[in-house]
Amino acid sequence: MPMIEQLKNFIRHGKQANKHVIPDNNYGNNDRYPKSPVEVENFRAYPEIKSRVDNSSAIQQIVAEEREQRNKMPTYPGLERYLILNKMGDGAFSNVYKAIDTLTQEKVAIKVVRKHELNHSQSEHDKKFTAVLARARNVLKEKHLHRDMKKKHRAIERSNILKEVQIMRQLKHPSIVSLLSFSESPDYYYLVLELMEGGELFHQIVKLTYFSENLSRHVIVQVAEGIRYLHEEKGVVHRDIKPENLLFEPITFIPSKNPKVPGPNDEFKEDEGEFIPGLGGGGIGKIKIADFGLSKIVWDEQTMTPCGTVGYTAPEIVKDERYSKSVDMWALGCVLYTMLCGFPPFYDESINDLTDKKRYTINQFFEHPWIKDEPFLPKSNLAPTDNKNKAEVRQRYTSVDSPLIYEEMLQTPVENFRRKDILSPGISLKEALEVTYAVHRMEEETAKKRKMKMSGHGGKSLALNPFKGRLTLNDEGDDDEDTSSIHQVPISETASVTNHASNEPIKMKTGSKVTFMQPTSSSKRSKEIPRRMAFELSLDGATLLCRRKKALGTVEV
Numbered sequence: 001m002p003m004i005e006q007l008k009n010f011i012r013h014g015k016q017a018n019k020h021v022i023p024d025n026n027y028g029n030n031d032r033y034p035k036s037p038v039e040v041e042n043f044r045a046y047p048e049i050k051s052r053v054d055n056s057s058a059i060q061q062i063v064a065e066e067r068e069q070r071n072k073m074p075t076y077p078g079l080e081r082y083l084i085l086n087k088m089g090d091g092a093f094s095n096v097y098k099a100i101d102t103l104t105q106e107k108v109a110i111k112v113v114r115k116h117e118l119n120h121s122q123s124e125h126d127k128k129f130t131a132v133l134a135r136a137r138n139v140l141k142e143k144h145l146h147r148d149m150k151k152k153h154r155a156i157e158r159s160n161i162l163k164e165v166q167i168m169r170q171l172k173h174p175s176i177v178s179l180l181s182f183s184e185s186p187d188y189y190y191l192v193l194e195l196m197e198g199g200e201l202f203h204q205i206v207k208l209t210y211f212s213e214n215l216s217r218h219v220i221v222q223v224a225e226g227i228r229y230l231h232e233e234k235g236v237v238h239r240d241i242k243p244e245n246l247l248f249e250p251i252t253f254i255p256s257k258n259p260k261v262p263g264p265n266d267e268f269k270e271d272e273g274e275f276i277p278g279l280g281g282g283g284i285g286k287i288k289i290a291d292f293g294l295s296k297i298v299w300d301e302q303t304m305t306p307c308g309t310v311g312y313t314a315p316e317i318v319k320d321e322r323y324s325k326s327v328d329m330w331a332l333g334c335v336l337y338t339m340l341c342g343f344p345p346f347y348d349e350s351i352n353d354l355t356d357k358k359r360y361t362i363n364q365f366f367e368h369p370w371i372k373d374e375p376f377l378p379k380s381n382l383a384p385t386d387n388k389n390k391a392e393v394r395q396r397y398t399s400v401d402s403p404l405i406y407e408e409m410l411q412t413p414v415e416n417f418r419r420k421d422i423l424s425p426g427i428s429l430k431e432a433l434e435v436t437y438a439v440h441r442m443e444e445e446t447a448k449k450r451k452m453k454m455s456g457h458g459g460k461s462l463a464l465n466p467f468k469g470r471l472t473l474n475d476e477g478d479d480d481e482d483t484s485s486i487h488q489v490p491i492s493e494t495a496s497v498t499n500h501a502s503n504e505p506i507k508m509k510t511g512s513k514v515t516f517m518q519p520t521s522s523s524k525r526s527k528e529i530p531r532r533m534a535f536e537l538s539l540d541g542a543t544l545l546c547r548r549k550k551a552l553g554t555v556e557v
């Protein structure tokens, strides 16, 4: 055992044995160490180190080492109960220390938040904000507005800490760092947290180059469990899921017994060691979500209704994407990508450029080299069926390969490429997935509508016409007949879900309104889909349809 650890053990147990050994105040103060003859006696009496006591020079060395270490640690009024060991990390307004609770002997992490910096623009965070303000001021040219914004910012930061505490207090889950206690002094807020000795997942990704699929799955499932708890049980959206905010408990690293021999084109990867399902690998055991500084409670946990005054919450607020659970789901995907690849999906040195890297527009998609540089794909200015294009592709292809294959492929009916040996007769995987997505979307849209209705803003509520028959999902435009904004689910052209009761196909479009249409309706919305009989899927047990059936009473689907 390293000397320093032995001393810590001594401090821990020695304190239990005799309170006078370690005074309960002045961390970093040399008086904390046994100096008086009585204390030295106590020190010597402690059995675990008795064998070493005879070697006084060794003890002195231990004490000197620890003193040196401890002298670097700051002292905080109100934290006398804790023995601060070392700094584990920091944030914009905080330092996080590893410490020992001398009452319980438990190791903890203490996040010390500087109130002063919440009130003065000294931090990096504030400097950035000042720069933004300067830009805003140039635009606004209104000083009083600038002052208001600044004040507001400080108030927001302060309330963020308290909000973080308020949210964390309610949480109890194996994938979430627990808040053990909260206190404050005139200058600081103290958050005593469950200690995650491994630190940030971020560093481990860097260390191991990237993670194997097994390890990535091990991590992401735990994070997802935490997110599910936050979203489904607590109505909380974290909003800052990233490898820096995912902390881990270390496990012993066991070097790979049969290291994979890398191929000539394989990227170098650090050995991540043996992986044990359920336990972990790469030194990573349990994973927990930390840092709730940007979290929001979006749902009332009791009523499971949107926060805010029900009935007065504007749809914009209810639907606000910044508060949406999908924000965390997006981040979850980014974390998984980062673990598997070793770099994030979106990155740029410049913050401004980075914020531009968001989802592709459809035109950017077509401009991507992976699409654009493929010579045999039809070009956007040439429809795939365009004869000129066909001729061009044909000419290129036949010049490099067998013209026979090309001809053969052209003549082979598409049907022949369908795999008939999977799933139930007549249903392809693609169709199955498309139906799944469509039904999922329908459920989401219905839930959204219900939410809006509950908050009193479902003005254009679910005006379901109880006509037995085809089901269409219309856009939010309610009664307006313009169908230009209706997005067809891919399925609509290729698949249908049969209503077993009426034997009518169910037609699906995306959008937030659900309306039953007369089978014979000539409305623009209900563009007929050729009835495709490629597959049938029983939706008798589908929640959405069952609910609807219940609501309408007369409709059988």
Ligand SMILES: Nc1ncnc2c1ncn2[C@@H]1O[C@H](COP(=O)(O)OP(=O)(O)OP(=O)(O)O)[C@@H](O)[C@H]1O
Binding pocket: 088, 089, 090, 091, 092, 093, 094, 096, 109, 111, 177, 193, 194, 195, 196, 197, 199, 200, 244, 245, 247, 290, 291, 292, 293
């Ligand atoms: N419970 C913990 N156990 C171990 N280390 C921790 C713990 N909590 C925080 N840390 C370390 O301290 C760092 C900063 O903590 P945290 O993110 O909570 O602070 P913050 O002030 O909110 O940071 P930021 O300004 O980056 O949001 C973490 O990234 C991590 O390295």
